[in-house]
Each structure stands twice: as structure tokens, then as C-alpha cells.
Amino acid sequence: MTVAAVDTGPFAAAPRRNRLARAEALAAYGLAAPAATLLLCILILPTAATVALSFTDWQFGAATLNWVGLGNYAHLAADRVFWKSLGNTLLYVAIVVPCSVCLGLAAAILIEAGTSLRGFYRAAYFLPVTATLIAMATVWEIMLHPSIGLINLASDALGLGKHNWLKDPALALPSLAAIGIWQTLGLNMVLFLAGLKSIPRDLYEAAAIDGADGWWDRFTTVTWPMLGPATLFVLVVSSIRSFQVFDTVAVLTEGGPNKATEVLLYTMYQEGFGFFRAGYGAAVTVVFLAFVLLLTLVKVRLAERRVHYA
């Protein structure tokens, strides 16, 4: 910034700098305008429109629309399916998150603990993250098939008997959660692998001098405390992800049997696009958004504390 002042002197510098600053600002507006316009038109305003719709009784294709205030929300509060759906979503998150985080952590630590076959294990555990979930869900459906499924062959061989995994109300949601764990574990694993790599080696040496020799001692004195912030971050990230469960429900169970696997996004899809109650569907979406916002705000707070990992 001082370069301009060197040969033009103090009197010439000010207007010239002004002119340059104006040109720079003008260019900036030109470069940012397309993105800013689209951001408003495609993301911000439609999101606001969803919220606005949730206060109306509008149905797809209807010519009229009435303001019903909190009517849709009152309706939701009295709707057993909605509460079932919210409860199922939270239960799904409560199964998938702890399991996929713990297994991801265990896989990362075991992989880092040795040198042989590291690449193979990492690839094997990560593969489900890359594969199209819908296609893999059809594979799981066959593996969970009551008579010819791989899972029942194994479960029968272990003396646990055969089950109709996706049709049994008690087993359907846990079965979908198992698929969810299988699919997200690898992502948590690589996030932990990054966290593990950032732990300075000399901490382990210092711990060894202090007498922490066994792997459990090293884990509790060094690894776990150092991974603390990363763990919180992974927990929140996978909560947000699993809160958005939709694909496996839509394809494998359609919310059934008897609403046992009804989850928020599926309820929104059914109300909005199955029954064409756009206003009511929008209200479900707003509830969904409120939960995701809550989780995201937690994540942002964590991300701010965790800059040194970046």
C-alpha cells in the first residue's frame, strides 16, 4: 500500500489511492455479484419461503392459500406419527453416532498401531463411504432376506435363529442403523487418523519416562486427551449426518412396519410430496432445520476452538 506513495508524493497519492480503491471495489462487486445473487435466490429466499409456507395451509396445485399461523405446528404437536418420527430419528442418531464413532476410533488406532497392511485396511474401511448408498441398500436388503440372506445364514449358524430383519417392528430401525454405521464408520476413521497423526511423538516418549508403558496407559494419558477436541468434532459431524437419514428408509422400509422406521425427512417427503400438503411438509422441514441448526452451532463453536488442527 505504501508503494504508490513513493514516487507520486503526498498530494497526488490520496486521489490516486482513492481511484484504485474504487476500481478494486467495483471489480469485487462485479466478481461477487453472480454468486451473491444466486445465493439469495436459490438458498436464502427459498429457505425463508419454506418457513413462510409452514404458516399456511397451501397444498401443491391449490389456487388459494390461507394464513393459518401456528396451525400446522399445533397439528404436528397432536400428530402421533410426527412424534414417532422425531423419536425414531433421535433413536437412529443415538445408535449410529456412538457406534460409528467408537468403531471409527478403534479402527484408526489399530491401523496406526502397526505398519503392515495400513493402506489395505484404510481402503477397506473407507470403501462404503464412496459407494452409492441406494445401490448398497439393495445389497443389504438381499443380505437381510429372511430365507436366503447372508445375515440369517450366519445368525442361524451361531444359534441366534432367523429373523425378518426389515419387517419386524423391533428390528427394523436397528437394522437400518447397522447399515448407517457400516456406511459412516470409514469417514469417522479417517477424521481420527488425521487427529492421531497430529499428536507429537515426543508426548509418548515423555509419557514412557513417566512410567506409562502399556498401550492402555498410553491411550489414557496421551492419545485420548489429545484426541478430545477431534472426538467432539467427529461426534457432532456424524450427528448432523445421521440426522438426515432418508435413503435407506425410503427404499427398504418406507417408514414401516407400522411406522417403526418413520424418520423426519421421510415424513417431510410423504407429507409434502406424497400427500401434497406443502404447508404441513414445510412445518416438518422447519423442525428438521431447527435440530440441524442446533447441532451445527455446536460444531461451529467447536471448530473455533480447534483451529490448531487445521
Added chain:
Amino acid sequence: MSAAGPGPVAAAARHALLLAGAVVMLAPFVWMLSLSLRAADDIFTAELHLIPRKWDAIRNYAAAFEKVPLHRYLLNGAVVTAAIFTLQVAFALPAAYALAKLRFAGARPFFALVLAGLLIPSHVPAIPHYIMLSEAGLLNSYAGLVMPSVISVFGIFWIRQFFRTVPDDLVHAARLDGMSEFEIVWRVMLPTAAPALVAFGILSVVAHWNDYFWPLLIVTSPEMAMPALGTVYLRNTEAGIDYGPLMAGAVVITAPLVLFFLAAQRRFIEGMTLSGIK
């Protein structure tokens, strides 16, 4: 200690645990491949075997392509993901450059808008998007599949973060060479951003190749389906009980991303972990 490594018992335990896990993780892939090669009566048996006893691979794969236009789904997937990524970069790169390197009064409110956008999951504006596209007569079209994703707030955010690590001297030098700001974006910043764009590109392509929700809402004719929706169309034909062709179709739909991952693992993992920041 670190030089000696774990003892042989610990090493064996490590392999035993990791291998057991890897078997579970890979089982669906192996099973999918195995069933896609078998004749129907070799699938409906209560005995566990991996290598087909009665092969019928050619019929299965041919039937999958016959029952539904699988090649169209692959083509749609390629066209739509490429269009989305190209447009996302076309809008995000100039905006990210303006945010990272230029001074203007609108920068703070714009960046606040970007951060606000990061909080909104893609499902939330779906109902208004559907109404907009329906009014415009663009349901069931490439334009409709692409539209909600042309702007990626995460893309703007991510590329801006990357540009902040690029030295200002690079920009000054380009200005001294007489380049306009527009030229700087496309001739200097675009090549500089290559690593960030590769990671973002992988995230973007994987997300939209695998997306089921949006195509499910707006696609109404079989030939417009994206790969994930196409798999469901295949399942809903009588192939739903004819597992050989269904598994052959699943292999075809998952193969592009899986092979890409196996070929460029490090890059791929880098890209996918961005979804953690997202």
C-alpha cells in the same frame, strides 16, 4: 520403543481385529459381485458359497441393461455431476477471490450470508425449489436436476480459505503485468487453486452422483433418472425378485466411484473429509 514396535502377539491381535472388521465392511461388495455372476437357482439356495456354482453373468448384466436404461443413468450421472461442478466453480471462484483478496464494503455482509448458507441442509429449500421448477416447466429435466446445486456455499467458503493462504504478491505481480481482475481470477487464481478444486470436486461429484432425494422429487420419466434413482427403478421392475440382474445393476452403478476411489485413494479421502468441515 517406537523403533521396536509392538511385539508379535500384539501385531497378530491387531491383524485379527482389523481383518475381522474388514470382512464385515467388504462383505456387501463381495456378495453383490458374487450374486451378480450367478444363475437364479444358484442365488436361492440356503448354502453359503462365494464362487458361483452355476454362472450366468452375461445374462444378468445384459438383463440389467435391458430392463432399465442403465447406460442412460451413467450418462445422466456424468452430465449432471459435471455440469453442477463446473457451474459451482464458475460462480464460487470469482466470489472467493473477491472475498479473500479484494477490499469492498459488501465483503462482510456477503461473507455473513455465506456462513449462514453453510447452516442450511439441502433438503430445506426443496419445496420452494419444486414449486419454482414446476412453474418454469423444468421438472424432469437436466436443468431441474442441476439448478438447486449451482451455487455451493461450501465451495465459496473452501476456496476463499485457500486463497487466503496465497501470497498477495502473486496478485500484485499479475496487476503489474496489466491483467484485469477478471483475467487474474481465471488465468492466475484458477491454476493456483487446483489442489483445493480437486478436493472440492470429489466431494461435489460424489454427493450428486449418490443423491437420491432430489431426483426422487423431480424425475418422472425413466430415462431422466440419476444413478441412485435408476437403481431403485431397476429394483421396482420384476428384477426386484430377480436378484442376479439387480445385483449386476448395483455393480454397474457403484463401479465408477469405487474404481475412482481405488485409483486415487489419497485425493479421494482428502476430498471426502471436507464434508466434515461442511
